[in-house]
Amino acid sequence: MGVAVTPILALDDVSKHFGPVEVLHGLSFALYPGEVHALIGENGAGKSTTMKILAGYQPASSGRILLNDAAVTFDTMRDAEEQGIVMIHQEFNLAELLTVEQNMFLGRELRRGPFLRGAEMQRQTREHLARVECHADPRAPVQELSNSDKQMLEIAKALSRDARVLIMDEPTAVLTSNETEILFQQVRALRERGTAVMFTSHKLDEVKAIADRVTIMRDGKVVFSGPAEGLSEHDMAEAMVGRELSDLYPARPETVPGEVVLRVRDLDVPGHARDIGFELHRGEILGIAGLVGSGRTEAMEGLCGLRPATGAVEIEGEPVTIRRPSDALDRGLCYLTEDRKTRGLLLDKSMRENVTLQALPRRAGMMIDRAGEERILDEAIRDFDIRGARGVRVGNLSGGNQQKLLLAKVMQSEPRILVTDEPTRGIDIGTKQQIYRFLRGLADRGTSVIVVSSEMQELIGLCDRVLVMRLGRITGQLAGRDITERGIVRLAMGIAQEPGSRTGQGDVTPASNTIDADRPT
Numbered sequence: 001m002g003v004a005v006t007p008i009l010a011l012d013d014v015s016k017h018f019g020p021v022e023v024l025h026g027l028s029f030a031l032y033p034g035e036v037h038a039l040i041g042e043n044g045a046g047k048s049t050t051m052k053i054l055a056g057y058q059p060a061s062s063g064r065i066l067l068n069d070a071a072v073t074f075d076t077m078r079d080a081e082e083q084g085i086v087m088i089h090q091e092f093n094l095a096e097l098l099t100v101e102q103n104m105f106l107g108r109e110l111r112r113g114p115f116l117r118g119a120e121m122q123r124q125t126r127e128h129l130a131r132v133e134c135h136a137d138p139r140a141p142v143q144e145l146s147n148s149d150k151q152m153l154e155i156a157k158a159l160s161r162d163a164r165v166l167i168m169d170e171p172t173a174v175l176t177s178n179e180t181e182i183l184f185q186q187v188r189a190l191r192e193r194g195t196a197v198m199f200t201s202h203k204l205d206e207v208k209a210i211a212d213r214v215t216i217m218r219d220g221k222v223v224f225s226g227p228a229e230g231l232s233e234h235d236m237a238e239a240m241v242g243r244e245l246s247d248l249y250p251a252r253p254e255t256v257p258g259e260v261v262l263r264v265r266d267l268d269v270p271g272h273a274r275d276i277g278f279e280l281h282r283g284e285i286l287g288i289a290g291l292v293g294s295g296r297t298e299a300m301e302g303l304c305g306l307r308p309a310t311g312a313v314e315i316e317g318e319p320v321t322i323r324r325p326s327d328a329l330d331r332g333l334c335y336l337t338e339d340r341k342t343r344g345l346l347l348d349k350s351m352r353e354n355v356t357l358q359a360l361p362r363r364a365g366m367m368i369d370r371a372g373e374e375r376i377l378d379e380a381i382r383d384f385d386i387r388g389a390r391g392v393r394v395g396n397l398s399g400g401n402q403q404k405l406l407l408a409k410v411m412q413s414e415p416r417i418l419v420t421d422e423p424t425r426g427i428d429i430g431t432k433q434q435i436y437r438f439l440r441g442l443a444d445r446g447t448s449v450i451v452v453s454s455e456m457q458e459l460i461g462l463c464d465r466v467l468v469m470r471l472g473r474i475t476g477q478l479a480g481r482d483i484t485e486r487g488i489v490r491l492a493m494g495i496a497q498e499p500g501s502r503t504g505q506g507d508v509t510p511a512s513n514t515i516d517a518d519r520p521t
Contacts, residue, residue: 006068006069007030007031007032007066007069007196008031008032008033008067008068008164008165008196009030009031009054009065009066009067009085009165009196010028010029010030010031010065010066010069011027011028011029011030011050011053011054011060011063011064011065011066012028012063012064012065012066013026013027013028013062013063013064014026014027014028014050014053014060014062014063014064014065015027015060015061015062015063016046016049016053016058016060016061017061021389022061022220023046023049023220024046024049024050024053024060024061024220025219025220025221026063026221027046027050027063027217027221027222028222029215029222029225030066031054031165031196031198032196032213033164033194033195033196034191034192034193034194034195034196035191035196035197035212035213036187036191036197036198036199036210036211036212036213037196037197037198037199037211037212037213037214037215038198038199038200038201038207038210038211038213038214038215038228039051039198039199039200039215039217040200040201040202040204040207040214040215040216040217040236040240041216041217041218041240041428042218042240042241042400042428042429042430042431043398043399043400043401043427043428043431044387044388044397044398044400044401045217045218045219045220045240045398045428046217046219046220047169047200047217048090048169048200048398050217051087051167051169051198051200052087053065054080054085054087054165054167054198055074055077055080055085055086055087055167056074056075056076056077056078056079056080056081056085057077057087059073059074059075067083081161083164084162084163084164084165085163085164085165085167086158086161086163086165086166086167087158087166087167087168087169088154088155088157088158088166088167088168088169088171089154089169090169090170090173090200090399090426091341092150092151092154093154094142094150094153094154095142096141096142096143097141097142097143098141098142099138099139099140099141099142100125100129100136100137100138100139100140100142100145100153101118101121101122101125101138101139103142103153103157104121104124104125104128104138104153104156104157104160105121105124105125109121110124121138122138122139124160125138126138128156128157128159128160129152129153129156131156131159131186132152132155132156132159132182132183132186133152133179133182134149134152134153134156136149136152136153147174147339148174148175148176148179148292150174151171151173151174151175151179152175152179152183154171155168155171155183155186159186159190163190163195164195164196165195165196165197165198166190166195166196166197166198167198167199168197168198168199168200169199169200170200170201170202170399170426171183171199171201172201172203172206173202173425173426174425174426176291176292176454180206184206184209184210187199187210188210191212202426202427202428202429202432204233204236204237204429205233207228207233207236208228208231208232208233211228212227212228213225213226213227213228214226214227214228214231214236216236216239216240217240218239218240218241218242223239223242224239237429240428240429240430241428241429241430247433248429248432248433248436248461249436249461249462250436250437250440250441250462252464253283253443253444257281257282257283257284257464258281258282258283258284258446259281259282260279260280260281260282260317261280261281261282261315261316261416261417261448262279262280262313262314262315262333262417262448263279263280263312263313263314264276264277264278264279264303264311264312264313265277265311265312265313266310266311266312267299267302267303267309267310267311267312267313268302268309268310268311269295269298269299269301269302269307269308269309270308270309272295272298272299272302272307272472273295273298273299273302273469273472273473274472274473275473275474276299276303276311276473276474277474278467278474278477280417280448280450281448282446282448283443283444283445283446283447283448284443284448284449284464284465285439285440285443285449285450285451285462285463285464285465286448286449286450286451286463286464286465286466286467287450287451287452287453287459287462287463287465287466287467287483288300288450288451288452288453288466288467288469289453289456289459289466289467289468289469289488289491289492290468290469290470290492291470291492291493292454293471294469294470294471294472294492295469295471295472295473296421296452296469297338297421297452299469299472300335300419300421300450300452301335303322303328303333303419304322304325304328304333304334304335304419305322305323305324305325305326305327305328306325306335309322315331315332315333315416315417316416329358329413332414332415332416332417333415333416333417333419334410334413334415334417334418334419335410335419335421336406336407336410336418336419336420336421336423337406337421338421338422338425338452340399340402340403340406341395341402344406344409345394345402345405345406345409346394347393347394347395348393348394348395349393349394350390350391350392350393350394351377351380351381351386351388351390351392351394351397351405352373352374352376352377352390353373354394354405354406354409355373355376355377355380355405355408355409355412356373356376356377356409356412357409358409358410358412358413376412377390380405380408380409383408384404384405384407384408384434384438385404385434386401386404386405386408387401388401399426399427400427400428400430400431403423403424403426403427403431403435404431404434404435407423407435407438415447416447416448417447417448417449417450418439418442418447418448418449418450419449419450419452420439420449420450420451420452421452422452422453422454423435423439423451423453424436424453424455424458425454432458436458436461436462439451439462440462443464451463456485456488456489457485459483459488460483460484460485460488463483464479464480465477465478465479465480465483466478466479466483466488468488468491468492469492470491470492470493470494471494475491475492475494476491478491
């Protein structure tokens, strides 16, 4: 592919300060027409801040932004959009109470005199959504959409604006592999039309698949910027973190799991999962796999009292009734949500207020012990390597630091059984390694861990045993060396097991129903 001599958009020696803290240090790199440029680095490396400067959401403290080789200043994101620079944010930038159609045209509604052209906006919305194979109803409130449909709506909005430069911050974090390929088809089409595309992703296989050029950041500086050709995933990972990452997953113990601490029978979550039965041993990491629509998340939310559910649950041999999350917490059963931004953390509050929130009923009397909260935060920062100013709004932390803070918050409840849903979604490989080691350390100390994950390599590398769900039921289980991508996929697709492969115990039911087959987890 020929690359134009003059970049369409570039940074020249750009720095950024937040108060006395310098977060970007003299960045220089360029985006060319007809090129896909990946910006990668650990959480906290400065990627999102860099993208926001390029798209007019934040001003640079020093240095220049160059548009077609001429210095420009974007006072607002609208200034950048008028120049054809459009950004898709990592956090959804949608009005939840408005409809899909209203969000698509928000701020640029089609009018005939004083009247809205509703029928035309609805028609165009369907066309834009069809482009990314999203089947959401234009009249549906956005709050009713799944996370993946919200992301596809964000992408469709951006594509509808005929951008000269499209900037995407973690666009695939909540997408399935099929949805990701649909997005990449659109990215390739934009490249052919001469659009400059910049995106971040922690999935280095995606970077290899789509990027022409790669810029790697570490600690607010560019440590590499050049062609993607010849860069392996391992090369990129090591440049990002500045250390060897050959041992991403901690070693599994050779000892047999301990006694059963959780026994689940005939768990039904209406409309989502049925006849769920399994056992969890002390010190075991149990994975839950399945395709979108399998009911993984809903089943675990039902178990932990976050959804209405029926069935028999025993914890350490004692029958328990769990109708609400507090019932689960009282029994030492804690849930770490997949949605840290909406359901896990208070983004407008500080780290101190977040880390102690779940444990307040146990720790607070008539008055909240502020000094005690500060000590807890000190421990969390140390134990989880959380990086950020103590008083910063949690919404301004990087995704990886938010995830570590959420984990620290959940651990304040001192769980004996920890259910984690997508514990490493949207975080960098270095932070993944830290979380994997923490979860294995918990298991080694006798805590039982359930990991719900869409990443098969994560399940294969981390878990002692994996249950696979399909259409709301458990189809089988894999253990030890039998935990393979092929084995997981066959069970997830409902394909008969090959002779000699392990299947579930007596409580495993074949997937013969069609519960909620089209609903994403």
